[in-house]
Amino acid sequence: MHKILTFRDEKLLRRALTHRSYVHENPSEGEHNERLEFLGDALLNFLSGEYLYRCHPEMGEDELTRRRSALVDEKQLAKFAEEVGLDFRIRLGKGAIRDGGYQNPNLLSSTFEAVLGAYYLDRDSDIDAVRTIIEPLFDSVDPKHIVMARSNVDSKNRFQEWVQRNLTPTPPKYVTVQTGGLSHAPEFLAKVLVGEKNYGEGKGRNKKDAEKAAAEDALAKLKIQGLL
Template identity: 60%
Template structure:
């Protein structure tokens, strides 16, 4: 576990590590980590924006948006989870374990988000107490990696198209779980610009579904040129 990741309330950490597949097999287990995952995702979105604003005063809004998406995407958060040794500490159900859940980027990134949410609560809901941990992780990502991944991400590309087309509001993704099992869910995402429907995608994680939706929207834009 990371040297800065010290919890006062171990129950919060336990909940953050508990996947719903584990809870379904252990009825006495605490609540699963889905609410904490949602909370941690929101925290990371804010802190990553703040990090870029503070670290890169020369960077424009469009570039900051692209970098932020790349810094908190599934692949990067899964790497953070492994660096913090969460892969060996996740509480997974038997099926999820047999399916290699401890190596699944979706489960790893979701667990990382949940741990961030729990850590924020444990530290008195004070950003000052969690910045050292998150900033250190962001600092560890090589600048060139941030640039390359931000350029390749379809959500970033679609954002650029939208901005060039004169829209001031970013694309909005509406993503819902539509099926699958506890350890292998299926999500459907629809992307809108304003009230206009632009594309739809499916995936085994919210992030994958949103990427597919962005790719669908990009394909329509390029076809219409």
């Protein structure tokens, strides 16, 4: 068993593995894993940034940002989830299982984030314990994945670069709300704002996809206007 699944508090691991679709069908279960997912996402962004900063002293901010996007994108985190054995341990509702939830990259990546956040709490908020777990996974990433990601720069990064180059040093703000969908397949709507101005909107199966779609919409509008 991978060390990331070795917990002092098994209840914490259980919550990290519990998707909202399972709680929807089993209300007495209590809390699902989305708060832990939020924490894990923050940890991953910090630790991946620190890792790249240390490993690539020759790189500037833009290149580091692009590599970080590749290192912690949905596809890569889903691979991490499979590597540590999360794929068939996720606690899903029957509908999500029927829809292939155990192989769903979004569910896998989200659960990996939740487990990482839970592991951090289980280790008394010790960032070094999490670093010890995650850096070998970062080391294992296929360089081809990084190269492919660099050739297709994340739309959110591209839009932020345009904003900071042409408008303001302040990054764009994303406002995301759930608009519908099923418990195991929600739909989100995101708007990307610069100041008070709405530059784009997009929908997705999760907040990340919705924000990416909003950034793509903003870039498309800029291109039509001849500003990109």
